Structures are given as C-alpha cells and as structure tokens.
Amino acid sequence: MRTVIKTENISKQYRLGTIGTGNLYSDLTRWWYRVRGKEDPFLVIGETNDQTVKGNSEYVWALQKINFDVQEGDLVGLIGKNGSGKSTLLKLLSKITAPTTGVIKLRGRVASMLEVGTGFHPELTGRENVFLNGTIMGMTKKEVEKKFDQIVEFAGVARYIETPIKRYSSGMSVRLAFSVAAHLDPEILLVDEVLAVGDAEFQQKCLGKMSDVSKEGRTIIFVSHNLGSIRRLCNRGLVLSKGNLVFDGEVNLAVDKYLESLPSHDDSGHNLVSFDLDESKHFQFTRISVEDQNNQSKGTFYYGERIRVRLGYIIREDCRNFSVRMSLARNGETIFWTFDTDEDEVLFARRAKGDYLANIELPDFLKAGIYTISISFIEMGFEKEEHIDVIRFVLDDSTIDTTTKSYHLDRPGHIRGKVDWVYTEHPVEV
Amino acid sequence: MQATEEKWDTIITSKAPLFDFRLGEVWRYRDLLVLFVKRDIAQVYKQTILGPLWFFIQPFITTIVFTVIFGNLAEISTDGIPPVLFYLAGITFWNFFAEALSKSSTVFRDNANIFGKVYFSRLVLPLSIVMNSFVKFCIQLLMFIIVYVYFMSVNDAVRPNAMALLFPVLVIITAGLAFGFGLLITSMTAKYRDLYFLIQFGIQLWFFATPVVYPLSEVDPENRIYAILNPMAAVVETFKYGFTGVGTFEWSYLAYSAGFMVFIVLLGILLFNKIEKTFVDII
Numbered sequence: 065m066r067t068v069i070k071t072e073n074i075s076k077q078y079r080l081g082t083i084g085t086g087n088l089y090s091d092l093t094r095w096w097y098r099v100r101g102k103e104d105p106f107l108v109i110g111e112t113n114d115q116t117v118k119g120n121s122e123y124v125w126a127l128q129k130i131n132f133d134v135q136e137g138d139l140v141g142l143i144g145k146n147g148s149g150k151s152t153l154l155k156l157l158s159k160i161t162a163p164t165t166g167v168i169k170l171r172g173r174v175a176s177m178l179e180v181g182t183g184f185h186p187e188l189t190g191r192e193n194v195f196l197n198g199t200i201m202g203m204t205k206k207e208v209e210k211k212f213d214q215i216v217e218f219a220g221v222a223r224y225i226e227t228p229i230k231r232y233s234s235g236m237s238v239r240l241a242f243s244v245a246a247h248l249d250p251e252i253l254l255v256d257e258v259l260a261v262g263d264a265e266f267q268q269k270c271l272g273k274m275s276d277v278s279k280e281g282r283t284i285i286f287v288s289h290n291l292g293s294i295r296r297l298c299n300r301g302l303v304l305s306k307g308n309l310v311f312d313g314e315v316n317l318a319v320d321k322y323l324e325s326l327p328s329h330d331d332s333g334h335n336l337v338s339f340d341l342d343e344s345k346h347f348q349f350t351r352i353s354v355e356d357q358n359n360q361s362k363g364t365f366y367y368g369e370r371i372r373v374r375l376g377y378i379i380r381e382d383c384r385n386f387s388v389r390m391s392l393a394r395n396g397e398t399i400f401w402t403f404d405t406d407e408d409e410v411l412f413a414r415r416a417k418g419d420y421l422a423n424i425e426l427p428d429f430l431k432a433g434i435y436t437i438s439i440s441f442i443e444m445g446f447e448k449e450e451h452i453d454v455i456r457f458v459l460d461d462s463t464i465d466t467t468t469k470s471y472h473l474d475r476p477g478h479i480r481g482k483v484d485w486v487y488t489e490h491p492v493e494v
Numbered sequence: 495m496q497a498t499e500e501k502w503d504t505i506i507t508s509k510a511p512l513f514d515f516r517l518g519e520v521w522r523y524r525d526l527l528v529l530f531v532k533r534d535i536a537q538v539y540k541q542t543i544l545g546p547l548w549f550f551i552q553p554f555i556t557t558i559v560f561t562v563i564f565g566n567l568a569e570i571s572t573d574g575i576p577p578v579l580f581y582l583a584g585i586t587f588w589n590f591f592a593e594a595l596s597k598s599s600t601v602f603r604d605n606a607n608i609f610g611k612v613y614f615s616r617l618v619l620p621l622s623i624v625m626n627s628f629v630k631f632c633i634q635l636l637m638f639i640i641v642y643v644y645f646m647s648v649n650d651a652v653r654p655n656a657m658a659l660l661f662p663v664l665v666i667i668t669a670g671l672a673f674g675f676g677l678l679i680t681s682m683t684a685k686y687r688d689l690y691f692l693i694q695f696g697i698q699l700w701f702f703a704t705p706v707v708y709p710l711s712e713v714d715p716e717n718r719i720y721a722i723l724n725p726m727a728a729v730v731e732t733f734k735y736g737f738t739g740v741g742t743f744e745w746s747y748l749a750y751s752a753g754f755m756v757f758i759v760l761l762g763i764l765l766f767n768k769i770e771k772t773f774v775d776i777i
Contacts (some may be wrong), residue, residue: 199526
C-alpha cells in the first residue's frame with residue numbers, strides 16, 4: 065500500500081471582518097517583522113476556533129496542526145459539525161487555497177467535486193459544457209472524447225446534449241455535472257456533499273459509482289452530513305472538531321465518536337441547547353431540548369418513555385411561505401423529516417411575529433440507538449439557518465426483558481414495528 | 495519501497511519558490527486554454543440570427559466611423575499619409591492592447607467564483623483573454639488591409655517597406671505588454687480594490703500618451719524621449735512606418751519596448767502566482 069496523501073502539521077488561518085484599512089496596517093506590520101527576520105506576530109497558534117464564542121483576536125484558525133496519511137484505495141469519510149473545518153481541509157487538498165503553515169504531499173492526480181457544475185456556462189450546449197468542465201477538472205480533450213458517450217449515458221441526458229444548459233432542469237444539469245466528475249479517473253477524488261442534490265435513484269447511482277471507483281484502487285475523501293452513506297461507503301473516518309483532528313480510524317468508531325461529541329445532557333442531567341440571540345435576524349432558533357413525560361429534559365431514554373422535543377424560536381418580522389423543519393437521524397442515518405406546516409396551510413401562508421415554542425412528540429416506533437436532531441427554517445423554498453445534529457439523545461432498550469420472548473435487540477431495520485398479530489383461524493390439527 | 499516513499503507528485507506549502515513560473519502546468523491545461531477561447535468567442539453570438547457575422551460588424555463600424563470622422567473633420571497632422579489609413583493603423587493596434595489589458599486586469603475579480611471551487615492553472619484565464627483579443631484584432635486587421643489595398647491602388651506613396659516584416663514582433667510585444675500589465679493590475683487589486691477604479695481612466699490617459707491619433711514626429715524633439723518611454727509608442731510608430739513609410743523608426747526604441755515587455759511579463763507572472771495561492775481567502 066502506497067501512501068497517496070500525507071499532511072504534516074497543516075494549519076489554516078482566516079481573518080475575520082471586512083478587508084479595509086485595518087488590513088493594510090497588519091500587512092505592513094507582518095512585512096516589517098519579516099524584513100527583520102522575525103516571526104509573524106499574527107501567527108500565534110493556540111486559540112481554538114469556537115464559532116459561538118467571541119474570541120479576543122480577529123484571526124481564527126480554521127484548521128490547526130492536522131496530521132494524517134491516506135493509503136492508496138482508502139475511502140475516507142470526513143465527519144464534523146458545520147464549521148469544524150471539513151470544507152477548508154478539502155480546499156487545501158485541492159490546491160484552491162494554500163495552508164498558512166505546514167505541508168501537504170500528494171501522489172497522483174487530484175480531482176475535486178466541491179461543487180458540481182463548476183464552470184458550466186448557461187449559454188453553451190451540454191456537449192460544449194462537458195468538454196469545458198472536463199478540462200477544467202484536469203482532463204485533456206482526448207480523454208473527454210473517449211469518455212463522452214459514457215458520461216452522457218450515465219447522466220441520462222442524451223436527448224438534450226445539443227441544447228444550451230440554461231434550458232436544463234436543475235436535476236439534469238446536476239446529473240450531467242456529477243457524471244463528468246465521476247468519469248475523471250483521478251487517483252484521488254475529493255467529494256463534498258454532492259449527493260445532497262439529485263433524486264434518490266441518482267444518489268444511489270452516484271454512491272455505486274464511487275464504490276466502483278474505489279475498487280479500482282483509487283482514493284476517495286468524502287464529506288457528507290449523511291453519516292449513513294459514510295458508514296456504507298467508507299472504511300475509515302476522520303473526525304474534525306473546531307479545526308482539530310480529534311479522531312482517525314475505523315469508520316464506525318469515527319461515527320460513534322462524532323455522535324458522542326454532540327451536545328447531550330450536561331452534568332446536571334439536562335438536555336438543552338440555547339442559542340445566542342441576534343436582534344438583526346428576522347427569525348432564529350432560541351432553544352431546543354429533549355424531554356420526557358414529566359417535562360424533564362434528559363439525555364438517555366428507556367423504552368416506553370414518551371420522548372418530546374421542545375423547540376423554541378423567535379420571529380421578528382411577519383413571514384410568508386415559511387416552515388420549520390426537524391429531522392431525526394438514528395446512528396447518523398436519517399429516519400424522517402417533519403415540517404410544522406405539513407398539515408397546516410394557514411401557518412404556512414403567514415406567520416406573525418412573536419415567540420414560538422413547539423412541542424414535537426416523537427412516535428413510539430423508534431429502535432434503540434443514538435439519535436440526533438437537525439433543525440432549520442425554510443423560507444420561500446430556501447433553507448435558512450440550518451443546525452445539523454444540534455442535539456442528541458440515546459434510546460436504551462436494555463430495560464426490556466427478552467428472556468422469554470423472541471424479541472432480539474439487533475434485528476435489522478431502522479424502526480421498531482410494534483405490530484399486532486391477530487389470528488382469525490385456529491390451527492387445524494393434523 | 496523506501497526510495498519511492500519520498501517521491502511526491504504535488505507538494506503544497508504556504509510558500510512558493512520565488513522564481514517558479516509554473517509554465518509546465520499551463521502546458522498541461524492547454525486544452526482548457528483553447529476551450530476558454532472558443533467559449534468566449536461562441537458566447538458572443540449565441541442566440542443571434544447573424545451569428546459569427548457579429549464579429550465583423552463591430553470592427554466594420556469602427557472603420558466607417560474613423561473614415562468619416564477623421565477623414566473629414568480632424569485637422570491633426572498625419573505625416574502626409576491619408577488620414578483614414580493613419581488613424582486606422584494606430585487604432586487597430588491600440589484596441590488590441592486596450593482590450594486585452596482591461597479584460598485581463600480584472601481576471602481575479604471576474605472569476606472569483608470558479609477559482610473558489612476548482613483548481614486549474616490560473617494563468618490559463620488571462621492567457622485566454624489575450625488570445626481572444628488577438629482573434630478580434632485579426633478581424634480588425636482584415637479591415638485595415640482592405641482599406642490599405644484600396645489606398646495602395648490610388649496612391650503611389652502608400653507602399654510597405656522592409657520594416658513591415660516586423661509585424662509579428664509588434665503583435666508579440668503588444669500581447670505581452672497587455673498580458674503582463676494585466677497580471678500586475680489584477681494581482682494588485684485582488685486585496686485592495688482601490689486601484690480598480692483607476693484602470694479605465696488610466697487606459698484612457700495611456701491612449702493619449704501613445705502616438706495613435708498623432709504622429710511621434712509632432713512631439714517636440716526634447717520631449718520625445720519621454721514619449722518613447724511608453725513601450726507602446728514604438729510599437730504603433732513601427733507599424734505605421736512599415737506599412738506607409740511615414741513615421742519614426744529606431745531599432746533602439748523597438749528594442750526598449752521588447753525588453754520592457756519581457757520584464758513586465760516575468761514580473762506579472764511572479765506576482766500573479768504569489769497572489770493566486772491565497773486569493774480565494776481575500777476576495
């Protein structure tokens with residue numbers, strides 16, 4: 065096994081705020097320190113990147129001292145909360161921006177799918193765009209020619225290939241774009257959340273294509289919030305938290321590690337997350353907690369207990385076409401989504417300003433596992449203020465006495481179907 | 495095994511060696527360069543009825559405007575050449591330079607989105623801009639040649655001389671100057687955009703500093719040295735001299751322009767490559 069990626073102490077610093085005269089001053093200061101052969105005064109490594117806490121410096125470390133090796137043929141899942149540095153790491157690996165300190169060594173051609181359809185030009189036809197996009201990603205014209213039919217077939221847009229991209233549906237252009245990227249044949253493929261788009265059938269096709277690619281001995285680094293696909297696809301996981309690499313190992317252990325790191329009950333037993341308020345926002349979440357039938361918030365529930373999510377948010381301006389979404393995932397795999405406007409068209413049409421507190425009763429078909437909740441607002445069809453895996457709780461089934469029943473804890477399936485078996489005919493004796 | 499362990503294809507660090515022009519990388523993306531040029535040409539006439547004909551209409555109108563306005567109205571000396579030919583010669587080269595410069599000097603700003611998503615040799619984009627301007631220049635040149643042939647048939651004084659053979663050199667110098675200055679400007683305006691507001695204004699001033707609408711011979715002999723410090727001056731003058739026999743030609747002037755071009759291209763690439771590494775963070 066050859067090492068194809070090696071990172072040595074890479075860190076990435078960003079400056080907060082806008083670029084203006086203040087920058088010129090620090091640029092000059094840096095330059096003056098460098099001229100005198102001294103160390104850059106703004107490159108003090110140490111302060112952690114916690115986005116919720118206002119730091120005392122206007123410089124933040126998006127990544128700090130990241131070290132890892134990737135072997136040929138590895139399928140690495142990159143896991144972490146929003147802002148943990150996943151995208152920054154991919155940007156560094158794909159040479160889009162340089163690290164502030166440290167070295168990255170790569171073997172072979174790298175192709176990145178940080179956003180599909182990069183360089184798609186709306187006026188050009190599908191065919192012209194396939195060539196343009198393919199060469200942007202590093203193929204030669206000849207290679208694109210050789211793969212052209214495969215690309216078009218995989219995307220399923222053969223009929224539209226001479227039509228300008230601007231006439232494509234969004235699904236079609238995404239399929240075409242992914243198809244180009246999937247046929248790149250790079251030694252190292254970096255994929256960022258591309259599977260969030262497209263229909264379920266195409267997502268399955270993409271996942272299949274990615275595992276085919278890896279079987280050919282190529283390396284993939286895959287970022288996704290869908291821990292289920294990470295578990296299925298990857299053999300190794302890297303967990304990032306606040307810019308630090310906190311875990312590097314087998315993928316299931318990595319997912320577990322990530323789930324454990326999510327906010328849960330604190331020492332006092334409460335399971336409650338509060339958000340900082342920002343008066344300038346038209347709407348925002350204020351709190352979320354997971355509670356039992358006695359309105360007691362907690363982190364571990366046992367079978368038979370009622371589980372209720374209490375979600376608070378504030379609307380500062382009247383909103384139209386507005387919904388609140390909550391999704392529930394079990395061990396990283398999404399179980400269901402629910403919108404507060406699923407049954408209520410009046411609330412969907414108009415929502416007056418004020419403080420809201422929603423009580424969401426979770427159904428009783430949940431199996432044991434680690435559950436995480438993601439929340440977001442949807443305004444005019446667009447996702448706003450998404451909090452992925454904002455809170456977690458554990459559902460424990462160890463209280464069930466299984467000694468005399470056929471019940472087995474490790475049964476396959478995502479939900480516990482509590483189904484009545486009713487026999488209408490008595491067995492005939494033979 | 496141990497021997498191959500240290501052989502890496504790509505090494506990414508915060509610092510790049512100072513004199514690394516990374517031209518091999520540009521070569522690797524040569525197909526992309528061609529496709530960018532094609533794209534920029536194609537998008538001009540997409541969804542038009544006249545199609546590629548539009549490429550000829552604009553230079554044609556320029557030619558007509560110059561024929562009518564400068565042929566009849568302007569009273570500036572043209573060193574004895576028919577005024578139309580004189581202005582057209584100057585403007586053909588100047589438009590090439592001005593367009594390539596003004597478009598390549600905003601290359602970071604205009605392509606921030608694509609630069610932030612995928613890596614390819616960044617130099618490909620400004621190169622494609624200069625090549626695209628060159629295509630437009632060739633069409634304008636065709637117009638010039640038509641007018642030129644007409645004047646050759648009616649005016650015995652209009653004849654090319656040996657210096658007309660320098661034409662390819664002039665094209666290279668002009669392209670190089672526009673490319674180099676474009677890289678410098680886009681690199682310097684990447685972080686602090688103040689300079690950006692001065693680009694169009696600066697190009698206009700440069701136009702008047704270049705003997706496009708007046709001959710270099712009109713400049714006082716004691717001031718001529720300042721006029722010739724402008725590297726575009728010798729290019730335009732040599733072109734006029736080569737094709738009409740009227741104008742100022744000195745080997746030293748041209749050598750200065752060529753040297754200046756090489757210097758500015760190297761400096762431009764160096765600065766561009768340096769800025770390119772972290773450009774995405776500061777846009």
